[in-house]
Amino acid sequence: MASSKNLDILFEPQAKKIRTLKGTTVFQAAKDAGVEIRSECGGKGLCGKCRIIVKKPDSLSELTESEKRLLSMSEINEGYRLACQARVLEDTVVVIPPESSFELRRIQATGKERFLEPKPTVEKIFVSLPKPSLSDIRPDYERLLNALEAIKKFEGLEIDYDVLKGLPDIIRQSNFKVTATLWDEHKIIAVEPGNTSEELFGFAVDIGTSKIVGHLVNLATGETLDIESLENPQLAYGEDIITRITFATADPKNLRSLQTLVVEAINKIINGACKRTKKDSNKIYEIVVVGNTAMHHLFLGIQPKYMALSPFTPAIKTRLSIKAGELNLRINPSGIVTVLPVIAGFVGADAVADVLATGVCDSNDISLLIDIGTNTEIFIGNSEDMLSCSCASGPAFEGFRIKHGMKAVTGAIEKIRIDSNLEVEYETIGREKPIGLCGSAMIDTVAEMFRHKIIDRSGKINRDIKTPRLRKSNGELEFVIAWGDETKTKKDITVTQKDIREIQLAKAAIYAGCSILMKRKKLKEKDIAKIFIAGAFGNYLNLENAKIVGLIPDVPLEKVEFVGNTAIVGAKMALISKEARKRADEIAKKVRYLELAADPSFEKEFLKATLIPHKSLNRFPSIRRFLRSG
Numbered sequence: 320m321a322s323s324k325n326l327d328i329l330f331e332p333q334a335k336k337i338r339t340l341k342g343t344t345v346f347q348a349a350k351d352a353g354v355e356i357r358s359e360c361g362g363k364g365l366c367g368k369c370r371i372i373v374k375k376p377d378s379l380s381e382l383t384e385s386e387k388r389l390l391s392m393s394e395i396n397e398g399y400r401l402a403c404q405a406r407v408l409e410d411t412v413v414v415i416p417p418e419s420s421f422e423l424r425r426i427q428a429t430g431k432e433r434f435l436e437p438k439p440t441v442e443k444i445f446v447s448l449p450k451p452s453l454s455d456i457r458p459d460y461e462r463l464l465n466a467l468e469a470i471k472k473f474e475g476l477e478i479d480y481d482v483l484k485g486l487p488d489i490i491r492q493s494n495f496k497v498t499a500t501l502w503d504e505h506k507i508i509a510v511e512p513g514n515t516s517e518e519l520f521g522f523a524v525d526i527g528t529s530k531i532v533g534h535l536v537n538l539a540t541g542e543t544l545d546i547e548s549l550e551n552p553q554l555a556y557g558e559d560i561i562t563r564i565t566f567a568t569a570d571p572k573n574l575r576s577l578q579t580l581v582v583e584a585i586n587k588i589i590n591g592a593c594k595r596t597k598k599d600s601n602k603i604y605e606i607v608v609v610g611n612t613a614m615h616h617l618f619l620g621i622q623p624k625y626m627a628l629s630p631f632t633p634a635i636k637t638r639l640s641i642k643a644g645e646l647n648l649r650i651n652p653s654g655i656v657t658v659l660p661v662i663a664g665f666v667g668a669d670a671v672a673d674v675l676a677t678g679v680c681d682s683n684d685i686s687l688l689i690d691i692g693t694n695t696e697i698f699i700g701n702s703e704d705m706l707s708c709s710c711a712s713g714p715a716f717e718g719f720r721i722k723h724g725m726k727a728v729t730g731a732i733e734k735i736r737i738d739s740n741l742e743v744e745y746e747t748i749g750r751e752k753p754i755g756l757c758g759s760a761m762i763d764t765v766a767e768m769f770r771h772k773i774i775d776r777s778g779k780i781n782r783d784i785k786t787p788r789l790r791k792s793n794g795e796l797e798f799v800i801a802w803g804d805e806t807k808t809k810k811d812i813t814v815t816q817k818d819i820r821e822i823q824l825a826k827a828a829i830y831a832g833c834s835i836l837m838k839r840k841k842l843k844e845k846d847i848a849k850i851f852i853a854g855a856f857g858n859y860l861n862l863e864n865a866k867i868v869g870l871i872p873d874v875p876l877e878k879v880e881f882v883g884n885t886a887i888v889g890a891k892m893a894l895i896s897k898e899a900r901k902r903a904d905e906i907a908k909k910v911r912y913l914e915l916a917a918d919p920s921f922e923k924e925f926l927k928a929t930l931i932p933h934k935s936l937n938r939f940p941s942i943r944r945f946l947r948s949g
């Protein structure tokens with residue numbers, strides 16, 4: 320729809336100007352100008368998060384149906400538009416309001432680690448080679464092999480072709496003293512002049528749907544030298560997996576772009592970590608990558624289409640090792656990228672890493688492991704048997720579909736308390752003026768509103784409550800959390816009836832998953848020795864409130880443990896220990912997967928779990944006691 324006429328757009332407050340073609344969307348122009356605008360639907364006019372304010376309304380195209388649906392009348396009158404819908408018709412000035420710009424997200428980059436003896440797959444051996452002579456005319460490769468085999472027994476040792484090409488020069492330039500790097504005892508992946516055996520590094524990477532975390536690791540000691548994280552740049556193509564898969568499958572070029580984005584982000588992370596620690600990225604010989612199955616496929620450039628369609632089959636399940644150069648990852652060019660195995664289409668390598676890191680598969684006690692995210696993976700069992708499922712908890716905890724919802728970034732309200740006068744106390748991330756509500760605040764809000772009878776067990780707002788905070792807006796009841804004079808946006812931050820429903824649906828999906836797994840395993844709450852809560856959201860969750868809303872089973876709080884980002888911990892374990900890597904393979908084979916959609920009781924369980932805390936109070940005795948006492 321763009322024509323050949325060039326127009327100027329100035330973005331404020333970034334003060335970035337760009338020349339663009341008439342008819343280009345503001346969203347695209349912003350991207351071209353390097354100005355980031357929030358998008359949770361990949362620019363499809365569905366999420367309403369790409370709000371901008373235009374100073375000259377006529378400089379943009381007419382309002383689209385999506386804008387009429389997603390913007391309120393007062394916003395339209397104030398000049399609000401959706402960047403992905405509005406096209407530029409004349410030179411213009413566009414303001415990106417705080418709620419639409421990317422801020423530094425709080426990324427959970429670490430998790431609870433267990434001690435592990437480092438026995439990496441990569442090893443370095445320094446050898447001094449006898450020089451060739453007329454009485455010793457062995458080829459260089461054979462000379463190297465013989466020297467290595469004199470130190471350690473190897474079977475069928477091979478050499479990387481690119482390493483072989485440079486071998487004759489390297490051994491001569493270093494006066495026949497070289498260090499060979501071996502991968503998995505069968506492949507020489509580097510030969511370096513002199514003794515470099517002290518410099519042996521690896522990198523563990525967790526590719527999350529919204530963030531990428533990397534740990535630079537000393538493979539000899541197992542020590543993490545540096546941690547670096549970034550937003551997943553694929554976010555610009557949709558916040559959820561399905562939007563990204565749809566984009567990737569629309570055109571092979573799209574799949575390549577998504578792959579390039581994630582590879583470049585990992586390169587950036589590696590570069591940042593190496594710069595800070597003054598390490599040479601050429602001395603990184605292996606990367607272990609985990610991620611959900613969609614991220615796994617997109618990273619590897621594998622067609623992800625069929626894992627989004629019933630029966631949700633991934634292209635591959637087993638562990639893969641690929642030369643780093645083939646994926647354009649900038650470590651040692653003959654270094655290896657190992658991607659851990661997946662369990663199913665929606666239970667990926669990150670979940671395998673969660674199980675590995677928490678050790679739930681090694682314990683005799685029954686554990687419940689919940690990794691909360693847009694897709695929540697749940698595991699229940701012990702060393703004898705482990706059952707898993709994935710539930711579409713949706714992005715509500717990340718702020719999507721919530722009127723003033725946002726991710727856990729600076730300015731997000733993260734904790735809420737309502738007092739007996741129905742006044743609200745809140746805390747924001749970074750102690751900044753509030754912009755919106757993140758997931759933990761939404762759980763607090765629903766629990767606190769329930770405690771103070773502002774909502775009933777069905778989640779319905781009690782319209783008879785007397786407080787100026789309760790009001791009707793656009794025909795819908797809402798409760799004011801922060802008044803406009805307290806907020807960064809100068810607008811009230813509210814929780815609507817619809818927001819409460821969204822949280823009920825999200826928590827019901829997770830609880831129904833737990834409940835069905837427990838039923839299948841014939842287990843009751845009392846049988847669970849431990850609940851592990853993994854994922855970024857977990858750490859900031861008020862556990863008491865999580866129980867009140869019915870997000871997690873009613874067990875004593877001392878049985879619940881936050882374990883943080885166990886996906887990166889599991890990746891690191893597989894990087895530094897061959898045994899852990901084998902264990903990851905066993906986990907992927909052994910853990911049984913239950914497709915919730917195919918379970919006949921799912922719908923019933925889900926509906927029962929939409930109530931607060933649950934239709935059956937027998938399952939929540941501590942909440943029943945609280946209700947009786949109130």
Ligand code: FES
Pocket residue numbers: 357358359360361362363364365366367368369401402403404
């Ligand atoms: S509505 Fe514009 S990015 Fe979602």
